[in-house]
Amino acid sequence: MTSNNDPDDRFDWHAAEADLTTPDADVVDLDAARAARHHDDTDPTTDTVDLDGPAGRVLVDSPDAQRSPRFDLGSLRAGERRPILPAWIRSRAELCDAMRWAVGHLLHTTGYHAVRVPKYAGRLALRSPVGVWRVLSGGLRWLFDLEGEPVRQATVQRANAEEYLKLSRQRDRRVRWRGIIATTALTATIVGSVLVAFAPEWVRWASLATLVGLFGIVGRPADKPLLDTAVVVPRVAKLTSHVVVSALAVLGIAGINQAIAKQGQKAIAFTSPITRDGPGWRADIDLPAGVTAGDVIERRDRLAAGLARPLGCVWPEGRPEVHPGRLVLWVGDQDMATAKQPAWPLLKSGTVDLFRPIPFGTDPRGRNVPMDLMYTNLLIGSIPGAGKTFSLRVPLLAAALDARAELRVFELKGTGDLEPLALVATRYASGPDDDTLEEALDALRELRKECQRRAAVIKGLPKSVCPENKVTPELASRKNLGLHPLVVAIDECQELFSHPEFGKEAGELAEKVIKLGRALGIHLMLATQRPDARSLPTGVSANVGTRFCLRVMGQVENDMVLGTSSYKNGVRATMFTRRDKGMGYLVGAADDAQITRTYYVDGPAAERVCQRGRALREAAGTLSGHAAGQQTASPAAVRRDSLLDDILTVVPAGEPKVWAETLVERLAELNGEIYGDLTRDQLTAALKPYGITTGQVWGTDPTTGKGANRRGIERQHIADAVAERNKHRGDKAA
Numbered sequence: 001m002t003s004n005n006d007p008d009d010r011f012d013w014h015a016a017e018a019d020l021t022t023p024d025a026d027v028v029d030l031d032a033a034r035a036a037r038h039h040d041d042t043d044p045t046t047d048t049v050d051l052d053g054p055a056g057r058v059l060v061d062s063p064d065a066q067r068s069p070r071f072d073l074g075s076l077r078a079g080e081r082r083p084i085l086p087a088w089i090r091s092r093a094e095l096c097d098a099m100r101w102a103v104g105h106l107l108h109t110t111g112y113h114a115v116r117v118p119k120y121a122g123r124l125a126l127r128s129p130v131g132v133w134r135v136l137s138g139g140l141r142w143l144f145d146l147e148g149e150p151v152r153q154a155t156v157q158r159a160n161a162e163e164y165l166k167l168s169r170q171r172d173r174r175v176r177w178r179g180i181i182a183t184t185a186l187t188a189t190i191v192g193s194v195l196v197a198f199a200p201e202w203v204r205w206a207s208l209a210t211l212v213g214l215f216g217i218v219g220r221p222a223d224k225p226l227l228d229t230a231v232v233v234p235r236v237a238k239l240t241s242h243v244v245v246s247a248l249a250v251l252g253i254a255g256i257n258q259a260i261a262k263q264g265q266k267a268i269a270f271t272s273p274i275t276r277d278g279p280g281w282r283a284d285i286d287l288p289a290g291v292t293a294g295d296v297i298e299r300r301d302r303l304a305a306g307l308a309r310p311l312g313c314v315w316p317e318g319r320p321e322v323h324p325g326r327l328v329l330w331v332g333d334q335d336m337a338t339a340k341q342p343a344w345p346l347l348k349s350g351t352v353d354l355f356r357p358i359p360f361g362t363d364p365r366g367r368n369v370p371m372d373l374m375y376t377n378l379l380i381g382s383i384p385g386a387g388k389t390f391s392l393r394v395p396l397l398a399a400a401l402d403a404r405a406e407l408r409v410f411e412l413k414g415t416g417d418l419e420p421l422a423l424v425a426t427r428y429a430s431g432p433d434d435d436t437l438e439e440a441l442d443a444l445r446e447l448r449k450e451c452q453r454r455a456a457v458i459k460g461l462p463k464s465v466c467p468e469n470k471v472t473p474e475l476a477s478r479k480n481l482g483l484h485p486l487v488v489a490i491d492e493c494q495e496l497f498s499h500p501e502f503g504k505e506a507g508e509l510a511e512k513v514i515k516l517g518r519a520l521g522i523h524l525m526l527a528t529q530r531p532d533a534r535s536l537p538t539g540v541s542a543n544v545g546t547r548f549c550l551r552v553m554g555q556v557e558n559d560m561v562l563g564t565s566s567y568k569n570g571v572r573a574t575m576f577t578r579r580d581k582g583m584g585y586l587v588g589a590a591d592d593a594q595i596t597r598t599y600y601v602d603g604p605a606a607e608r609v610c611q612r613g614r615a616l617r618e619a620a621g622t623l624s625g626h627a628a629g630q631q632t633a634s635p636a637a638v639r640r641d642s643l644l645d646d647i648l649t650v651v652p653a654g655e656p657k658v659w660a661e662t663l664v665e666r667l668a669e670l671n672g673e674i675y676g677d678l679t680r681d682q683l684t685a686a687l688k689p690y691g692i693t694t695g696q697v698w699g700t701d702p703t704t705g706k707g708a709n710r711r712g713i714e715r716q717h718i719a720d721a722v723a724e725r726n727k728h729r730g731d732k733a734a
């Protein structure tokens with residue numbers, strides 16, 4: 001019955017029998033036992049446990065453990081309820097979008113065919129003689145039962161008189177009643193023709209057109225439809241499990257290859273059927289043991305080659321919350337980079353309530369990706385030219401459409417990419433120079449103070465008005481409280497954070513603002529093309545709530561922008577290519593990381609949106625600062641212009657030398673608004689451009705009255721610098 005070649009021969013039936021006869025093992029699952037034996041071949045320690053020496057070996061995969069769990073109410077309660085209505089019907093925006101598409105499709109098709117009516121009429125006229133011929137010949141064949149003729153001829157040939165008689169009788173019967181019908185129809189046609197001949201002219205033409213149309217339809221060639229194609233629908237190949245497994249097999253991942261070699265197609269488990277999901281296919285995959293979704297995502301280009309689809313159609317994503325080996329593969333019908341993207345929903349009309357999500361971009365399926373701006377901050381990072389500034393512009397434009405929001409915008413590249421926002425911004429500065437950087441730094445200083453002020457306001461409010469100790473839409477609308485949304489954007493923020501003089505302070509301030517401002521209606525948006533430790537302080541990158549990472553080149557930058565372990569978990573912005581402009585991973589806007597392409601709003605369109613935002617502010621009386629034409633020089637600029645004169649004011653002519661610390665105190669006393677934050681280091685740096693350096697000078701401590709050598713300046717150096725400056729000014733004026 002058995003042969004030596006049968007692998008089951010090597011199975012230890014005695015051991016299995018012993019297992020069977022142990023008191024608490026009532027059933028042995030033979031499949032499990034065989035599987036245990038196979039594993040045993042490779043590693044004898046994995047599937048059996050030696051509890052009491054050789055006699056006590058028991059199977060690890062016990063029948064109890066292998067039995068499917070019984071149904072219980074708990075598992076039903078834990079089950080995931082599938083939505084009754086599909087997501088696109090529940091979302092107002094998506095429903096409107098679908099409706100818009102349906103109406104547009106209908107109008108296009110109608111218009112397309114309407115202009116071709118003369119062409120279709122000509123076609124029908126040309127085809128109508130064939131139609132007449134088909135009707136007449138078909139009618140005669142039917143009338144004389146000609147389709148039965150070959151059979152009758154065959155019976156004649158076989159000289160089968162009885163059968164021939166039967167067929168002839170049947171034919172006579174048929175021809176008789178068909179003749180009656182044909183005669184009636186012919187009579188009706190003649191009567192109809194006579195009536196039409198005496199009818200008004202339009203009836204005659206209409207009848208002729210109808211007849212031509214009908215005969216034209218009947219005379220249609222089988223391979224040529226009457227109507228041209230108004231909409232060409234692209235045909236895409238189906239995604240099947242076979243295609244997916246074959247593509248995964250060519251990625252060169254050892255774990256996948258070994259599993260496929262052992263188990264074939266079964267090595268890749270599909271956790272649910274491959275389905276259509278939006279304009280593409282979706283496969284939910286459990287990768288073989290030990291292979292992570294990140295391993296596949298890293299080889300997206302090879303995966304696309306394996307699937308024989310353009311790279312922009314293939315979007316593998318991990319689901320680390322399920323397990324690291326769960327992969328969701330979405331294969332679009334069209335390349336995401338070239339597929340037509342819907343316009344930004346607020347492009348032409350609409351206002352924004354910043355306490356509600358704003359439309360930020362679209363996902364690979366073309367659906368809107370919303371983003372919250374309140375109670376969070378935003379960090380955008382990528383290599384140069386991937387679409388950072390365009391991405392930053394979208395939430396800024398949304399903020400522009402909320403009349404309550406105050407915008408402060410600093411663009412540190414100096415190309416004017418955010419220029420349209422100057423129409424609505426309370427503060428706007430653009431430039432790569434130190435002055436602009438210092439303005440941005442000042443803005444952060446102000447924000448820190450604003451945080452303190454707002455915190456005090458909120459603390460002073462009764463719990464009934466402010467139950468969660470954070471700004472609510474109602475509080476933000478109360479002008480007297482000054483708790484309106486305050487949106488501050490710094491594009492190319494690496495310039496500020498890596499600045500030798502301002503960098504450290506800016507990093508500390510930004511971290512404080514990010515941590516505190518969130519609940520106080522202050523929203524900081526940072527965009528950087530150099531997401532590394534020097535250009536993006538860890539205190540900043542670790543505390544930002546919402547992150548958008550466009551194309552980056554490595555794991556470090558990826559995790560700097562998207563958060564620690566993102567790369568390991570398969571959220572890899574390294575997979576985006578040069579063509580994927582405006583595309584990135586959005587983290588923090590939803591539970592999972594989302595592949596998002598930001599809405600494309602170009603310069604002129606952005607300007608039109610800002611004009612609307614400006615009109616809203618004018619109506620609400622909230623236009624202020626830069627946008628309102630109040631070109632107040634920045635504290636940095638004022639300080640720079642007046643520093644030398646103010647030093648001469650606070651250091652009398654009889655005091656040749658003064659300590660830097662004394663000078664800083666006196667300047668703050670003179671003008672707290674401009675010099676309140678001035679530190680000794682900043683003073684030293686501000687004097688450097690005039691060639692004035694601080695050195696050890698003798699002075700007396702006013703509190704102790706003791707003399708000492710400390711860092712300070714000589715008054716004469718300042719006086720010389722003022723004289724030099726005035727000379728220059730005089731030259732220029734002349």
Ligand SMILES: Nc1ncnc2c1ncn2[C@@H]1O[C@H](COP(=O)(O)OP(=O)(O)OP(=O)(O)O)[C@@H](O)[C@H]1O
Binds near residue numbers: 386581583
């Ligand atoms: N959502 C988008 N869809 C299509 N193209 C886009 C999108 N966003 C940006 N682009 C294109 O990418 C180009 C670069 O964008 P952007 O200037 O925002 O890049 P950047 O990362 O800020 O560059 P840099 O670091 O040099 O400032 C733009 O000229 C634009 O045409």
